[in-house]
Amino acid sequence: MKLRIAIVNSSSFGRYFPEHIERLRELGEVVRFEFPAKIDGKSLAEALRGYNVIIASVKPYFTREFFEHKDHTLLIARHGIGVDNIHLPSAAEKGVIVTKVTPWVEREAVAELTVVLLLDILRLTHEARQAVYNSRWAERAQFVGFEIKGKTVGIIGIGNIGSRVAEILRYGFGANTIAYDPYLTSDTIRSRAAEPVGLDELLARSDIISLNASLNEGNYHMLSHREFNLMKPGVFLVNTARGELIDEDALVAAIQSGKVAAIGMDVVEGEPIDGSHRLLRYPNVLIVPHIAAYTRESLRLMGEKVVQDVERIARGETPEEVVAP
Secondary structure (H helix, E strand, O other), X not given: OOEEEXXXXXXXXXXXXXXXXXXXXXOEEEEEXXXXXXXXXXXXXXXXXXXXXXXXXXXXXXXXXXXHHOOOOOEEEEOOOOOOOEOHHHHHHHOOEEEOOOOHHHHHHHHHHHHHHHHHHHHOHHHHHHHHHOOOHHHHHHOOOOOOOOOEEEEEOOOHHXXXXXXXXXXXXXXXXXXXXXXXXXXXXXXXXXXXXXXHHHHHHOOEEEEOOOOOOOOOOOEOHHHHHHOOOOEEEEEOOOHHHEOHHHHHHHHHHOOEEEEEEOOOOOOOOOOOOHHHHOOOEXXXXXXXXXXXXXXXXXXXXXXXXXXXXXXXXXXXOEXXX
16 A cells, blocks of 8 residues: 655654655655644645645644544554644544554653753753853852752652653652652552652642643643642742643743742743743743654654554554554
């Protein structure tokens, strides 16, 4: 079977490992597409008409409307582990196979970036670097930060990535790690290097909070005004999960009041954003452009998984890590 393969909004797939593209070309036509993040489902379906395999990035959204208007599709392969931008019930209704990258592939990369962002906002390294570039070495006493050792770190979502964050911070830095995860038993959370607690207790006790939960219909804006009010004054936050987990209005209010000392973010609701975004007005907000999985090791394995998915479909086989149907 000759396939028509659309690579949608992926800035990394095949860029660093062109052999992945070459393997796909042995299976059929391969075309890259770049769509607005908020393109409507009907327009997206019409633009991708005739393509029976889609390699999808974190955006745009493959909504119910998309599936209602799309012609025959065999596979949507997510070049990543999150599938919140794909309406899985509609995919199942249409018989479209949806796959994701095996979670462990991104585990080290995302956990390490979580720690990088945390260290940066605690030790003010990007501000200090800028001072050197601006010939302000003598102002170094402005850059007095905090240590992780002895701090209470609350992990929200202690699954594949959150558990690695807990291991690094507890065993590598000497943090006291606590975790909230409604999908895991207390014994499982303890086995993942953290004390199990409820969400409100985590918010009240934590000096540092790391968001590592997957996004679903039940946790949109799980950190809003009420939740920020429960936090300690001067709390540090890191979010390498999804921007939609945080109510941005509540975050801005917490930054302005000093409730949040600083936040490091790899993700922002409504991403991609530009330089005029309101969060960028605050010097204690560090945002990087959704690069947590961007290591050569991770991208090689992510690309390999996606190519294998397509090759299996071409052979009439079922891929691994199927999330729909």
